[in-house]
Amino acid sequence: MPSELQSKTLVKVVILGESGVGKTSIMSHYVNRRISAQHKPTIGADFFTKLVPVGDKTITMQLWDTAGQERFCSLGVAFYRGADCCVLVYDVNDAKAIKQLDSWHEEFLIQSNPKEFDLFPFVVIGNKIDISSNPIAVKEVTEWCRRKNNITHYLVSAKNGINIDESLDAAASIAYEHGLMDDSDSGSIVEVRRARRNQKEPPVKRCGC
Numbered sequence: 001m002p003s004e005l006q007s008k009t010l011v012k013v014v015i016l017g018e019s020g021v022g023k024t025s026i027m028s029h030y031v032n033r034r035i036s037a038q039h040k041p042t043i044g045a046d047f048f049t050k051l052v053p054v055g056d057k058t059i060t061m062q063l064w065d066t067a068g069q070e071r072f073c074s075l076g077v078a079f080y081r082g083a084d085c086c087v088l089v090y091d092v093n094d095a096k097a098i099k100q101l102d103s104w105h106e107e108f109l110i111q112s113n114p115k116e117f118d119l120f121p122f123v124v125i126g127n128k129i130d131i132s133s134n135p136i137a138v139k140e141v142t143e144w145c146r147r148k149n150n151i152t153h154y155l156v157s158a159k160n161g162i163n164i165d166e167s168l169d170a171a172a173s174i175a176y177e178h179g180l181m182d183d184s185d186s187g188s189i190v191e192v193r194r195a196r197r198n199q200k201e202p203p204v205k206r207c208g209c
Contacts, residue, residue: 011175012062013168014081014112016104022127023065025158029062030168033161052172060100061172064110080112082176085121087168092126092135098144101138105148120176122151125167130157 015023031048048063066079080086086108090097101124114120125144126138138155145151152174154167 009176010059010060010062011084011172012064012085012196012199013085013171013175013190014064014066014080014108015087015089016066017050018091018094018100018110021091021094022087022158026125026127026156026164026168027063027065028092029161029164040200049205052169054173054176055060057176059172059176061168061175063168077111079109083108084114084178086112087123087125087171089125089127090137091128091189092137093132094140096128097137101141101144118149121178122148123136123167123171123174124153126153126155127158129155129162130159173180 015027017023027048031050048065050063052059052061064079064083076204078190088101088108090101093101105122109117109120112120112179126135126141129135135155142153145153152170154163154170156163156167158164
């Protein structure tokens with residue numbers, strides 16, 4: 001059996017954010033290279049799977065999209081627990097982005113109850129950079145990421161595909177480093193690693209234009 005198949009394993013990444021920020025569009029572009037021009041609110045949760053190369057391994061990345069609407073938050077425990085990384089998505093043109101990120105960050109930690117709250121890995125994605133050349137929320141969110149243990153911060157456009165692969169490939173790598181899940185159903189044994197937080201200033205990944 002080829003070594004890359006032997007080294008495949010599973011990571012779970014949960015994507016959170018308000019309804020309408022573009023979570024499903026980001027995931028669809030990443031997995032299927034498909035962009036929906038018409039917004040349709042997610043009901044409950046969507047589940048995507050993609051094989052992602054991480055170093056010399058190929059991992060199976062599960063992407064879970066829970067609904068942004070408040071009435072579905074009660075479903076959170078089943079969706080969040082077992083996650084290896086959480087991606088928080090916001091609209092760079094929304095002045096309420098900080099309040100929303102705070103709420104989802106806290107919601108995830110409460111529902112998932114990780115062993116180490118301060119070390120659990122997050123990635124923040126600011127979507128819709130194609131709409132404005134001067135997005136109002138980016139500066140505040142960058143500072144927010146710095147205060148939250150230097151969370152990696154990407155600026156993307158689901159419409160144009162800018163930084164979509166880079167941001168979610170980073171989430172896959174971070175999830176893998178944090179600790180790969182032990183698949184108890186199949187009895188497979190997977191390697192477990194603990195992430196070491198980089199204390200440098202969090203990078204803001206912008207488009208190359």
